[in-house]
Amino acid sequence: MEKAKEGAVPFDGNAAAGLLRELFALDLTVASLTCEGCGAVAVVAEVRVYGGPMGAIFRCGACDTAVLRLSRTPIGFSLDMRGARCLRVPTAPA
């Protein structure tokens, strides 16, 4: 089947940085997220992101729980964070 592999391979939070930046004034890619499913902590930039053109679905590397679901449609943004327990955003330069 043509092109089967491409869409199935996830990007990471770096690739969704532009979209996040449209919604948030701060760079969220340097933030850390705690997964509600298993407690694993990851930096947003390195979380696997699925959903291609329809949206950015960030999934925990350990248990695949959707920690952030973000989409942009003509009427605005939708952000579902039920899969994240905590988001820590540093404001000092790295």
Place this chain on the structure above:
Amino acid sequence: MSKPTISRGFRARPRPEGQGKRVPPGQHVVGDFPVLSAGPTPQTSLQAWTFALQHGGSLLAKWTWAEFEALPQTTVVVDIHCVTAWSKLDTEWQGVTIEALFEAAGLAEPPEPYAMIHCDGGYTTNLPVEDLIDGKAMIATRYDGEPLTPEHGGPARLLVPHLYFWKSAKWARGLRFMDEDEPGFWESLGYHIYGDPWNEQRYSGD
């Protein structure tokens, strides 16, 4: 909002001519079969696979793979339309129609007007039951004469080609009847609750 800068000579990929009436507004025809997934590809073995019908917490029917394969099979050739603007014409699928499932389950009438499809990996999508019967939908197990690959939703996916293709949920494992329409995965993220490509119902508010 100011007009964006036009880039000289940029155009979308060339579109084949002459399919006007078959292609909904805002779509273009592709020859390949793009994959879009909201999560990693599940790898469910046929031994473990089941498909269930549920209503209000009760199991109405459940089939193993062998039982499912023994149900009446239908082959269709349909056009499919993705909300990301690609359409693919004349795709061939084989599977079990939803009304064949209902019949096998002994359901003379669907118990509720709405359904939620539940899938491996947690994906869901909602539809009116009316859009699943009368030959409008099936649980497909073969594409183009071959068993459906995992990347394209195998072992089995819902196929409901008259709606945008996000409704044709991959890795389908069950149908749950609902008395009210509830948004599924993408519908909860701003996509249209119904999704008719002929009325360009891509997003809520359309």
Place this chain on the structure above:
Amino acid sequence: MSSAIPATEAGGPGPRRLEWRVAEVNDVIPETHRVKTLNLGVPGWPGHLPGQHVDVRLTGEDGYQAQRSYSIASAPDAFHVSITVERISDGEVSPYLVDELRAGDRFELRGPIGGHFVWTAAQGGPLFLIAGGSGVVPLMTMLRHRAAAGSTVPATLLYSSRTFEDVIYREELSNLAGRGDGLTIAHALTRARPAGWAGYARRIDQSMLAEVGFPASARPRVFVCGPTSLVESASQLLLELGHERSLIKTERFGPTGG
């Protein structure tokens, strides 16, 4: 045109909206048979950090739009803002950028984006860079910055390409390594080698990482960029070699750079 002072991602004292700017192509520089560097003039460019990227948006006469992300190839103090683009055979944007664009053409650009996959000389080292294919671009920016800053932080680049002809920035990398400022470069060619090839002739594996890279005890800052499969495999091997998770940063380039 570009700022002499590297800017934070926010570009100023407080957070700022990222807006689309107009980029004008100043030069088009072939790198390999399918890769070109575009030197851009971007009025109002706030500056960037090595490793950051930009979003590029193309709009056709009919209003059709497509958008993709590209790593910034130029060091922060360079005269132009540059991106290096690989033509993906059935991509929508990259064939246009590589085959069609000429000096004087314009498109929209937004950035700089991404504060995670960033290295500046001030962060120190040792610096261990691992690249697959066009994943070398943000790492090259880091090396260009390192050279421009006169840094002697020990650095190693392990760069995997399909063939010798696919190696991007080949000559410049050789020159950088020849400066004697503590930079080592190792190449792995996975598909075909020229006669007399003395570099690696296989995909990146654990023994290659151990031979080429700094030991885990040196606590190098590791940056891995390339296709998802290479990035995930290399990250796992690095962890098995004892490198700390917090010191490894990754950026995945999908096969559909576009």
